[in-house]
Structures are given as C-alpha cells and as structure tokens.
Amino acid sequence: MSIAANQIGVLLATLVLAALFLVSLGVGAGDVTLFGLWHGTAELDLLAISRLPRTVAVVLTGAGLAIAGLIMQAITRNRFVEPSTAGTAQSAELGILIVTLLWPAASLGFKTLAASVTALLGTAFFLMTAHRLPPTQPFLVPLFGLVYGSVLGAVATLIAWQLDLLQYLSIWSSGDFSGVLRGRYELLWIGAFLVVAAWLVADRLTIMALGRDASIGLGIDYARMMQLGLGIISVISAVTVVVVGVVPFVGLVVPNLVSRLMGDNLRATLPVVAVSGAILLLACDILGRLIRFPYEIPVGTVMGIVGALLFLVLIFQPRVRG
Amino acid sequence: MIRIENVSLAFGKTNILKEISVSIPKGGITALIGPNGAGKSSLLGLAARLLPLQAGDISVDNLSVSSTSGKVLAKKIAILRQDNHVGSRLTVRELVGFGRFPHSHGHLTENDHRIIDESLRLFGLTEMSERLLDTLSGGQRQRALVAMAYCQDTDYLLLDEPLNNLDMYFASELMKSLRNIADTRAKTIVIVLHDINYAGSFADRIIAMKDGQVVADGKPADIMTETALGGIYGFNIPVISVGGQPIALPFRR
Structure with a gap:
C-alpha cells in the first residue's frame, strides 16, 4: 500500500465519518433544523444535552472497540478474537455487578474502575491460556475465548438471577446509546486517549504480531508490551460496558476488513481502523434510530446483525492477492 | 566474541544442553552441525536471549545476555529462528x-x-x-x-537453518551472500546447517553437537572426514575429494 493511496483512504474515511456525524445530529424523535437552531434555544439544548453527546459517544466507542480488537488480535497473533467474545466484556459485567451488590450508590467512575480491574484479571487469564494453546491450531484460541466468555457471562447471569438483578444486567449486556446524555458519557474519552497511546506504540504492536522471538530479537520489552496491550484492551472494554453496554463484532470485523484492504502495518492502518470502527458503529446506531422511527432498536442488536453479515462476507470472499 | 561458559539447559527431566563451553571469536562463519535434538537451536536461542539462561553464562562482546537490556543487545546480535x-x-x-x-x-x-x-x-x-x-x-x-x-x-548474526525451503540455486546464493558479508563487512555469522556439504564449503569453522554436548570443533578439513562425521551422526558417511574440496556422501551406503 503506497503512502499516497493510504492518505486518500484516511481522508475518505474521515469525510464519511464527518457526514455521518452530521446526519446523526439530525436524526431522532425531536426535530432539529438549521432554522430552529438559529431561532430557538430549545433545539440548541436538545443538541447540546442529547444529540451531540450521543454522537460523540458512538464515535468514541466505535473507535475504541475497533482498536481494542486490533490490539487483542496483534498480541494473540490470532485474527478471530475480540474483547466482547473472549471474556473481557463479560469480566467487566461481572465487576459492575459485584460493585452494584456491595455498594449500590457507587459513582459511574468507581464502577468503571471496578469493571476495569475485573476485565484486566479476566483478560490476563485469557491471554495466559491463549499463549499455551498450540499455534498450529489457530481456531482453538477463539473457541476457548467463546467458551470462557460464555462461562463468565453465565456466572454473572446466575448471580443476577439469584438476587433479582437480571434487568440491571441486561442494561450492560446489550449496548445502547439512547440513554447517553451530557454528563453521563464523558468517561468514554478515556478510550480516545488509549487509542492515541496505541498509535504511539503502533510499530511495536506490528512487531508483536510477528511473534515473541521476533519481538525480543528486535529489542522490544515483550512482557511490558503485553501488559500495556492488556491494559488498553481491558480499560476500553470496561468503560464501554459501564457507559453503553456490550457492543459485539466491532472489534472483530473492522480490523479484519482494514487488514484485507491495507495490510497489517499498524502505523499506517491503526488510524483507519479507529475511524472505520466509528463509521460502522455510527451507521448502525443511525440505522437503529430509523428502522422503527420514532422508536429505537438498541445498537447492540443492529450491530449483531450487521456485524455477522460482514463477518460472513469476510469468510466467503476469497483473499485478495497482490 | 560470543563466550559460552558452562551452559546447561533442561526442560523438565530432559537435559537439552550439558555444561557447554565454547567461544566464537569475531569474524567469519561458524557452522553448527549435528543430529536432530542435539541442542543446536537451543544454544542459539540462549545466545540471543530468547530462552532464559538456567545455568552458566553467555556474553557477547563482554555484554552478558542475561543482564544487558534487550535494546542494547538488539543492536549487537540478530537471530533468525526456524519455524x-x-x-x-x-x-x-x-x-x-x-x-x-x-x-x-x-x-x-x-x-x-x-x-x-x-x-x-x-x-x-x-x-x-x-x-x-x-x-x-x-x-x-x-x-x-x-x-x-x-x-x-548487527555485528553478530545467528541463523537457525536459513536454508529451509530454499531450492539449490537460492541455497547456494544465500550461502555466497553470507560468505561475502562475513568477508567484506566483518560480520560474525553463526549458522545451523543440516547439509554438511554447505558447512564444509562455506564455513571457516564447524562446531558439531550431539546429545547436548560439543563433540567436534575445528576447521572444515578436520571435520569433513569419515571418522569425524561417523562419530557425530552415528553412521558411516563416505567422504570424497572433488577438486580438493571434501564432499560427504551420506546417501551412499
């Protein structure tokens, strides 16, 4: 991929995202028109309190999840894992559930902290196990992730069921942006910082994907990079689960699609992965708002269907050679 | 100089390397030969700090591989593993x-x-x-x-079976390139080879390993003999001379 073509790709993706951003500001049960914005304060309030925060939240979440998936795929050297299917999101859910039980009045920030800690523990266990699985069987890792994630999810469900908290749990297990208001989404900005952090170590992540021996041979502190990757994956997942709930597939399909089109040199592709993640999630969120207008379908549901379709395309489309 | 002193390595109860001591001075091509499971790859892996040292010490230009930072060593020594x-x-x-x-x-x-x-x-x-x-x-x-x-x-280049998958043309081209690099850029190359005729033709020194120990060490002319090769590989390998170059014929019984 030449640098010029690469820059055009980034530019194009950014334009698409900008267009979707404007559309997202305009779509919803309440009308927002340019005329209204000019004359009235009510529409301005709607924009500032609900529509803008929601749109920003979707963009931050989409970008963050795509990068978390990308990092997980690089450090496990496996294209078929992502945090929402490998136990990270489920560990985070479990963490929030425990905090809700022990300290119901805990702030959003504290819940995020607790979710991050459990996500970190859950993901660390996944990574440790993944590295023990034979590299000759690449499908064992995602399979193990699925089983592991399901077991953690089942534990969370069992606890919630016993204590009559199932409704709470469903808030976190299905991603939805309709509840996002000013003052209730700002934690997602942590994700943006982590995306930038990932970009700063993009070369190291590319080398990590070449394997442990190559990484150490090139002087990379493999263990520390592993911890950094683990931290970024866990915190992004935890913040997402706390603020909007689990959103599937973004971390799986976006990095794979970008890899097909642009390769795996992450210094070049990481920004594209972030922007594409935001585009995909924003498109799904707008779709969810339009299908049963003025009612909404949660983005987690829309993403589940769209993501599954994209994944099938990835599987059935022959690899582009060249 | 790569200095390997009393290095042992064991996985569980299997002893891979047994108190190996060997020095590889700067410059030239050193070939590591020996049967499968002799410990050649493990020795390279230890020298390039890919495996943790269990016993003994390895230093590259007086930098101990166990205590020197990875960043510094990455400018000193490069390794290509097999697989x-x-x-x-x-x-x-x-x-x-x-x-x-x-x-x-x-x-x-x-x-x-x-x-x-x-x-x-x-x-x-x-x-x-x-x-x-x-x-x-x-x-x-x-x-x-x-x-x-x-x-x-890097000054030191460790290659573990780089001829894997190469056809005769590229295998011989690669060896010529390495010879050229060693001669003109003063690089030190340590290379694991399975085809002993490449070792005999291109290396300055051959170190033979067997069962985790160094069993022979010398110039190609000293190692490329029926007696020496027979001792290393455990079967009779005729050696003939073609234009003054000893060629082993392991396929002739």
Whole structure:
C-alpha cells in the first residue's frame, strides 16, 4: 500500500465519518433544523444535552472497540478474537455487578474502575491460556475465548438471577446509546486517549504480531508490551460496558476488513481502523434510530446483525492477492 | 566474541544442553552441525536471549545476555529462528524495514532506507519488495526473513537453518551472500546447517553437537572426514575429494 493511496483512504474515511456525524445530529424523535437552531434555544439544548453527546459517544466507542480488537488480535497473533467474545466484556459485567451488590450508590467512575480491574484479571487469564494453546491450531484460541466468555457471562447471569438483578444486567449486556446524555458519557474519552497511546506504540504492536522471538530479537520489552496491550484492551472494554453496554463484532470485523484492504502495518492502518470502527458503529446506531422511527432498536442488536453479515462476507470472499 | 561458559539447559527431566563451553571469536562463519535434538537451536536461542539462561553464562562482546537490556543487545546480535510463521499482511519491504527498529524505532532515515535497499538487493528481493508476504512462496518468505535479520545490521548474526525451503540455486546464493558479508563487512555469522556439504564449503569453522554436548570443533578439513562425521551422526558417511574440496556422501551406503 503506497503512502499516497493510504492518505486518500484516511481522508475518505474521515469525510464519511464527518457526514455521518452530521446526519446523526439530525436524526431522532425531536426535530432539529438549521432554522430552529438559529431561532430557538430549545433545539440548541436538545443538541447540546442529547444529540451531540450521543454522537460523540458512538464515535468514541466505535473507535475504541475497533482498536481494542486490533490490539487483542496483534498480541494473540490470532485474527478471530475480540474483547466482547473472549471474556473481557463479560469480566467487566461481572465487576459492575459485584460493585452494584456491595455498594449500590457507587459513582459511574468507581464502577468503571471496578469493571476495569475485573476485565484486566479476566483478560490476563485469557491471554495466559491463549499463549499455551498450540499455534498450529489457530481456531482453538477463539473457541476457548467463546467458551470462557460464555462461562463468565453465565456466572454473572446466575448471580443476577439469584438476587433479582437480571434487568440491571441486561442494561450492560446489550449496548445502547439512547440513554447517553451530557454528563453521563464523558468517561468514554478515556478510550480516545488509549487509542492515541496505541498509535504511539503502533510499530511495536506490528512487531508483536510477528511473534515473541521476533519481538525480543528486535529489542522490544515483550512482557511490558503485553501488559500495556492488556491494559488498553481491558480499560476500553470496561468503560464501554459501564457507559453503553456490550457492543459485539466491532472489534472483530473492522480490523479484519482494514487488514484485507491495507495490510497489517499498524502505523499506517491503526488510524483507519479507529475511524472505520466509528463509521460502522455510527451507521448502525443511525440505522437503529430509523428502522422503527420514532422508536429505537438498541445498537447492540443492529450491530449483531450487521456485524455477522460482514463477518460472513469476510469468510466467503476469497483473499485478495497482490 | 560470543563466550559460552558452562551452559546447561533442561526442560523438565530432559537435559537439552550439558555444561557447554565454547567461544566464537569475531569474524567469519561458524557452522553448527549435528543430529536432530542435539541442542543446536537451543544454544542459539540462549545466545540471543530468547530462552532464559538456567545455568552458566553467555556474553557477547563482554555484554552478558542475561543482564544487558534487550535494546542494547538488539543492536549487537540478530537471530533468525526456524519455524517462523508470519501471518501479518506486510510487504517484503515493510518486513525487512522492521529490522531497522532497534536503530530507528520506526522513524526510518535516509540511512535506514539505504540499508533496506541493500538488504533487498543482497537477497534477491528487490523485484518483489512491494508484494505482500502471504503471496510469496515459502522460499521467498524465508529469504525475506533472512534479509530482515541482516537489515538489523548487527555485528553478530545467528541463523537457525536459513536454508529451509530454499531450492539449490537460492541455497547456494544465500550461502555466497553470507560468505561475502562475513568477508567484506566483518560480520560474525553463526549458522545451523543440516547439509554438511554447505558447512564444509562455506564455513571457516564447524562446531558439531550431539546429545547436548560439543563433540567436534575445528576447521572444515578436520571435520569433513569419515571418522569425524561417523562419530557425530552415528553412521558411516563416505567422504570424497572433488577438486580438493571434501564432499560427504551420506546417501551412499
């Protein structure tokens, strides 16, 4: 991929995202028109309190999840894992559930902290196990992730069921942006910082994907990079689960699609992965708002269907050679 | 100089290396030969700090591999392991360019690009430099990996069976390139070889290992004899002389 073509790709993706951003500001049960914005304060309030925060939240979440998936795929050297299917999101859910039980009045920030800690523990266990699985069987890792994630999810469900908290749990297990208001989404900005952090170590992540021996041979502190990757994956997942709930597939399909089109040199592709993640999630969120207008379908549901379709395309489309 | 002192290695109850002591002075090509499971790859892995040292000490130019930082060693010693499975969709040029990481940390300078171009040329990759690795044959990919190790521009280059997957032409081209690098750039190359005739033809020194120990060590002329090879591999290997060059014929009974 030449640098010029690469820059055009980034530019194009950014334009698409900008267009979707404007559309997202305009779509919803309440009308927002340019005329209204000019004359009235009510529409301005709607924009500032609900529509803008929601749109920003979707963009931050989409970008963050795509990068978390990308990092997980690089450090496990496996294209078929992502945090929402490998136990990270489920560990985070479990963490929030425990905090809700022990300290119901805990702030959003504290819940995020607790979710991050459990996500970190859950993901660390996944990574440790993944590295023990034979590299000759690449499908064992995602399979193990699925089983592991399901077991953690089942534990969370069992606890919630016993204590009559199932409704709470469903808030976190299905991603939805309709509840996002000013003052209730700002934690997602942590994700943006982590995306930038990932970009700063993009070369190291590319080398990590070449394997442990190559990484150490090139002087990379493999263990520390592993911890950094683990931290970024866990915190992004935890913040997402706390603020909007689990959103599937973004971390799986976006990095794979970008890899097909642009390769795996992450210094070049990481920004594209972030922007594409935001585009995909924003498109799904707008779709969810339009299908049963003025009612909404949660983005987690829309993403589940769209993501599954994209994944099938990835599987059935022959690899582009060249 | 790579100094290996009393190095032992065991996995569980299996002793891989037994108190090995050997020094490899700067310059020239040293070939490591020996039957499967002799511990050649483990020894290279230890020298390049890919495996943790259990007993003994290894130093490269007086830098102990167990206590020197990875960043410093990455400019001193480069290694190519066998079984390199690269699943990343990178172009040949990108992969080879990552060999510059210890020096440039990703910000390639003019000098880096010059060394990348030279590595690509040296290993016959210039024409395919913009192709993705997953479109290459096994042998082409192998050459790309050797070029990446070379691109790291270290004084010491450790290669574990680099002739894997290469046809006769490229195997002999690769060995000639290595010979050339050793002679003109004063590089020290340690190479694990299974084809002892390559070792006999291109190396300055042959170290033979068997059951985790060094069983023979000397100039090719000393090792390429029926007695020595028979002792190393455990079966009779006739050696003939072609134009003054000893050639082993392990396939003739």
